[in-house]
Amino acid sequence: xxxxxxxxxxxxxxxxxxxxxxxxxxxxxxxxxxxxxxxxxxxxxxxxxxxxxxxxxxxxxxxxxxxxxxxxxxxxxxxxxxxxxxxxxxxxxxxxxxxxxxxxxxx
Numbered sequence: 019x020x021x022x023x024x025x026x027x028x029x030x031x032x033x034x035x036x037x038x039x040x041x042x043x044x045x046x047x048x049x050x051x052x053x054x055x056x057x058x059x060x061x062x063x064x065x066x067x068x069x070x071x072x073x074x075x076x077x078x079x080x081x082x083x084x085x086x087x088x089x090x091x092x093x094x095x096x097x098x099x100x101x102x103x104x105x106x107x108x109x110x111x112x113x114x115x116x117x118x119x120x121x122x123x124x125x
Contacts, residue, residue: 020044035073042066050097050109057107058097065091065112080122090115 023041030036047062049055069084087093093112100106 019046032075034075037071037073038069039071040066040068050094051099053097053099055097055099055107058094058099058109060094060097063091063093064089065093078124082120082122083118084120085115085117087113087115 021041021043023039025037025039027035027037042064043066044064045060045062047059049059051058066088067084067086068088069082071080071082073080092114094109095112096110098108098110100108
């Protein structure tokens with residue numbers, strides 16, 4: 019597993035601050051449970067996220083645009099064999115590509 023991230027802030031003088039950030043995770047294939055079943059194996063993948071934040075000069079308000087899982091990779095978070103039905107595997111999925119805007123207020 020390899021994680022890499024970078025964040026850089028840009029002062030806008032009296033107009034606030036912009037922060038750009040990106041991170042990525044590269045992981046080799048691995049089994050997700052102690053059963054070592056092929057259906058419960060996550061293949062190697064790369065997953066990246068990015069965000070851009072504007073913060074007011076007072077720091078009381080911030081607005082962030084983001085994209086997570088830019089590659090839209092299908093990644094399993096966990097794997098579980100059904101105790102009631104041998105051979106049936108349940109895999110939990112991590113979120114697909116997601117994007118949006120967040121606002122933050124400080125009082």
